[in-house]
Amino acid sequence: MRSIPVFDSIAAFREWRRDMLRQNKTVGFVPTMGALHEGHLGLVKTAKQECDAVVVSIFVNPAQFAPHEDLDQYPRTFDSDYASLVESKACSAILLPKISEMYPAGITLDRNQQRGAFVEVQGLSHQMEGIPRPHFFRGVATVVTKLFNIVQPERAYFGQKDAQQCVVIRAMIRDLLLPITMRAIPTAREADGMALSSRNRYLTPEMRKISTLLYKAITAAKEKVQNGASSRDEILEPAYKVIQQVKDEVQAQGAPFEIRLDYLSLVDVATLAEVETLEKDQAAVLSGAVYVGTTRLIDNVLINTNEL
Incomplete structure (x- = not known):
């Protein structure tokens, strides 16, 4: 069985990324919080069709959870995620960053107590999902920006199930002048129409x-x-x-x-x-x-x- 390199150090991952650059290989990126299903794997396979190498990140981002939400209960299934990515034959590297590296100033779920740099996309984050979860897209935009800075992909892949997230991230890429092409892939569903999640x-x-x-x-x-x-x-x-x-x-x-x-x-x-x-x-x-x-x-x- 082929193995996929797993990087839990940003510095080590950047060495791998520099090697891809030296080889003139394009990199596609699929950011996830793990607990992978066929929807995630579909993004990975699409990325592989369009790019030379594909990076999948697995990071349960505390900044997009409120104190009353399910951060501690969110499924963490790295062993099965890794096996699924190996079986897909489409993933070139896995980024598994530590919270301490992603949030050097520390991170608390209480937004009023958070310190450090955060990214907000004004005008697109307060509607829909942003009404019951006013903290959510600030956390999403921040972590995706950090991951983009680490991975430096040519292309990034997201699922349309998270429609507002797609709109927010596309606007963020445009407004921050990031050299990334974003692809929003149709929602993967069960036979009865249930969206995979x-x-x-x-x-x-x-x-x-x-x-x-x-x-x-x-x-x-x-x-x-x-x-x-x-x-x-x-x-x-x-x-x-x-x-x-x-x-x-x-x-x-x-x-x-x-x-x-x-x-x-x-x-x-x-x-x-x-x-x-x-x-x-x-x-x-x-x-x-x-x-x-x-x-x-x-x-x-x-x-x-x-x-x-």
Whole structure:
């Protein structure tokens, strides 16, 4: 079995990167928090098709978690992640940085107590996911900038499941004048439409059976657009109905968990501003978040565009 070099030292990784530069090899980069699934591996394989070498980072970033969120419980599965990357035959190096190197000034989950340099993308971080998680995109933008500085890739690959993240990072690359081409790859899904996510492993079999509700909801809303609807209320109405119906069924069955809608959103792709009236051919994102028990699921579908 082939082995993949694993770098937990930034200095050691930079030696490897300099060697790639000497060989005039292009580098593609897939940043992850580990707990890899077929969606991640699809990004790695796409990167390999377009680049000479592919770097995968595995780093559970504390700066994007709030004190009440699941940092300690977030799955850490390096052995199986490594085996999956070996099997993919597409990964050239794994970056496994230490928190102490990534945050030299230290890091606390309390944003008011954080010290050091952070990156914020204004105007695109406060909507959608940024409403319930106002700390989130500051943490994402900061860690991705740090990883870009370490890896210095020609291309970087992200999944469209995290739609707002794709828009934020694309804007960050543009505004910070980073010499990186970003690729947003369509969401990988199970056969029943469920978006692949590392957090899906938190779901019990009973929860998993009904966890397609969000995908069904936003798909129903997209169908409304395809049938000519343009007003926000008219578009989102079937989505709310789908979620309420499943919520009522779960409650009636006396299930040991609850369904709770966090939000549904219809935004313009470029500005992430909520759309009240969808214009003809206007590119938009239909997205949402829902709790199944304590597991928070997110998903989205695109309207009048194929890529973020």
